[in-house]
Amino acid sequence: MRWSDMDVYQHVNNVAFLGYFEMARVSLFFEHPTHDEKTGMRRGLVVHSHEITYKRSVVYDADPLDIDIWVSGIRAAAFTCHYEVFDHGQLAVTGSTVLVPFDFAINRPRRMTPEEKAWLQRWTDEPAG
Known part of the structure; x- marks a missing residue:
């Protein structure tokens, strides 16, 4: 949490959680080691939509929030x-983001490669399809 995430009511502002979600995605897609760029999701993604449910308010604290992230x-x-999102072990926020692979060279969505799908499958508990 950042001090600037707090709002006038002394709790973390609702929009800050989109930033927390983004940080979790960056950690997953860019900080987990891959053999080459084809096996991760480094070729480009855009956000299609977000959904957030606030379970309880979060008060600013120096202790970090815990965020679980997975793919489906x-x-x-x-x-x-x-x-x-867990605050001191209590579920505070749930959410999801639909992501679309994107080719920035031609400014259009693109299909995922088999390698990308296989890499994403590592972060889901769904059977491969």
Whole structure:
């Protein structure tokens, strides 16, 4: 949490959680080691949509929040990241983000490679399809 995430009511502002979700995705997609760029999701992603459910308010604290992240719904050209945010062991926020692989060179969505799908499958508990 950052001091600037707190709002006038002394709790973390609702929009800050989108930033926390983004940090969890960056950690998953860019900080986990991969053999090469084809096996991770480094070729480009854009956000299609977000969904957030606030279970309880979070008060600013120097202790970090814990965020669980996993993947579901792996399709040809989209997948979903899910999040659970825990504050001192209590579930505070749940959410999801639909992500679309994107080719920035031609400014269009693209299909995932088989390697990307296999890499994403590591972060889901769904059977490979």
